[in-house]
Amino acid sequence: MLPIDINSVKGFLDGEEGAALYEQALAVAALGPCLEIGSYCGKSTVYLGSACKKANSVLFAIDHHRGSEEHQLGEEYHDPSLYDAQFGKMDSFREFRHTLARAQLENTVVPIVAPSQLAARYWATPLSMVFIDGGHSMEAALTDYHAWAPHVVRGGWLAIHDVFPNPADGGRPPFEIWKLAQASGLFEAMPLIKTLGLLRRV
Known part of the structure; x- marks a missing residue:
C-alpha cells in the first residue's frame, strides 16, 4: 500500500x-482533491498522498513547518534535529521534502508553507477530504x-486527529471541534478509530 517504510x-x-x-481518501478521491493541516515530517502525507496518487488526484499539505506548541525548544516533543539554530526556530520543511522524495509523491502533493488561516483566506476549491492535525490549542x-x-x-470526509473523549487521556481542543462538527448538523460521525475522528459530510 505504501511506497516506503x-x-x-x-x-x-x-x-x-x-x-x-488512506482507505477513506481513496474512497472519496473522485469527488475532489484532499487537504491536510499539519504535515510535520510527512507521515500522514504519505498515507493520504499515496491514496491520492492511486486515484490520480492531488493532496494539498498545509503547514508553516515551525512546529506546534509542543515542538518548541524546551517542550516535551521538541526534536533537536529539526531545530534551525540560525533563526532560533523549529523547521520541519526540509525533512518533509525528503519524505515526499523518498515516497515518490512530489508530483501528487502540493506543499503550502503557510499558517492555516492564511492559506484559507481565498480558498475556493471543493475538497473531498480535510484532515485536521495542526496546532492543538483551542484557538488553533x-x-x-x-x-x-x-x-x-x-459525501466527503472531515477527519480530526487526537480526539480524546476522556480528558485524562489528552488535550481537549480536537475533541471539542469533533463535537462541534456533529452539532453543526452538516457532519455525521463514524466510530472513533483510536484517536481519529471521521465525519461524513451529509
Whole structure:
C-alpha cells in the first residue's frame, strides 16, 4: 500500500489511523482533491498522498513547518534535529521534502508553507477530504475547523486527529471541534478509530 517504510518517517500518527485515512481518501478521491493541516515530517502525507496518487488526484499539505506548541525548544516533543539554530526556530520543511522524495509523491502533493488561516483566506476549491492535525490549542483547532470544514463536499470526509473523549487521556481542543462538527448538523460521525475522528459530510 505504501511506497516506503512508514516507521522511517518522524511523526505521531498510529498505523491503524493512517490506514483508515488512506482507505477513506481513496474512497472519496473522485469527488475532489484532499487537504491536510499539519504535515510535520510527512507521515500522514504519505498515507493520504499515496491514496491520492492511486486515484490520480492531488493532496494539498498545509503547514508553516515551525512546529506546534509542543515542538518548541524546551517542550516535551521538541526534536533537536529539526531545530534551525540560525533563526532560533523549529523547521520541519526540509525533512518533509525528503519524505515526499523518498515516497515518490512530489508530483501528487502540493506543499503550502503557510499558517492555516492564511492559506484559507481565498480558498475556493471543493475538497473531498480535510484532515485536521495542526496546532492543538483551542484557538488553533477552532481556526482550522471554521476555515476548512465548509470546503468539504457532500459525501466527503472531515477527519480530526487526537480526539480524546476522556480528558485524562489528552488535550481537549480536537475533541471539542469533533463535537462541534456533529452539532453543526452538516457532519455525521463514524466510530472513533483510536484517536481519529471521521465525519461524513451529509
